[in-house]
Amino acid sequence: MSSENPVTGAPIKNLLVDLDGTLLGNRSVFLSLDFVGKAVSTLKMYGSWSTAARTLLAIYREFRVPSAQLTNDVRVIELFSKRMKLEPTEGRRVLREAVQAIFPQLEKHFFPIEGAREFLDWAKEHYPLTLATNPVWPSEIMNLRLKWAGIDPEVFSFVTDVRIMQACKPSPAYYQQILKNREYRAEDCLLIGNDLKMDLPASRVGIRVFIVGNFETMEELPVPTGSAKAWKGNYSHLKTLLAGMT
Secondary structure, eight states: OOOOBTTTBSOOOEEEEOOBTTTEEEOHHHHHHHHHHHHHHHHGGGSOHHHHHHHHHHHHHHTTSOOSSOOHHHHHHHHHHHHHTOOHHHHHHHHHHHHHHHGGGGGGGEEEOTTHHHHHHHHTTTSOEEEOOOSSSOHHHHHHHHHHTTOOGGGOSEEOOTTTOSOOTTOHHHHHHHHHHHTOOGGGEEEEESOHHHHGGGGGGTOEEEEESSOSSOEEOOOOTTOOOEEEEOHHHHHHHHHHTO
16 A cells, blocks of 8 residues: 655555536536526526526525435425426436437537546546536436537546535535545545535645636645645646655
């Protein structure tokens, strides 16, 4: 077994990989406007435009608070059904059909992140991979967006989707649930993300973090006392860092 590196720490055994901004980029302003417009237009038949818009806002707020008992999809279906005055079974059907109808129309707003697919082609031969994306969509939508990034969904052994998780980023509870579900130790994991606000909180539960982006040099990031280490750099830096941990 490899000994602990005094700079990087213990060898990494599991990679947790974010999706949006890490593997798949998007034109966020146009994407948000297009999605909200299509969603409100689709849902207004079950209420007014304002009711549909307020319901979408309520769902966004609901995702910000972890649940001790309910998965994210159950919480959203209950909230949506109540707001739109539908039975839960009908609310589930309406949401499922709306998402399946809207998302394929949004492909034009997404693009692959340079270097991401090549990194995963290397990483899949060395580590178990978890798709640690914000769990607000079902797995079929995750798979659709992975294909837009040119990535085979089968490289991931686990996906944090809306039907499994009870918390969302940036809550530390989200990262704790991954560890529990996968029976991973925090010190054996590295989270690869692109967003300091959403991804760096993983360090608070003992998961090391690598923020990937168009950085010319790799640097260690400041983290609160007691947190796991974190770095920022590009995909080439990340591969070099991981090679140094083995």
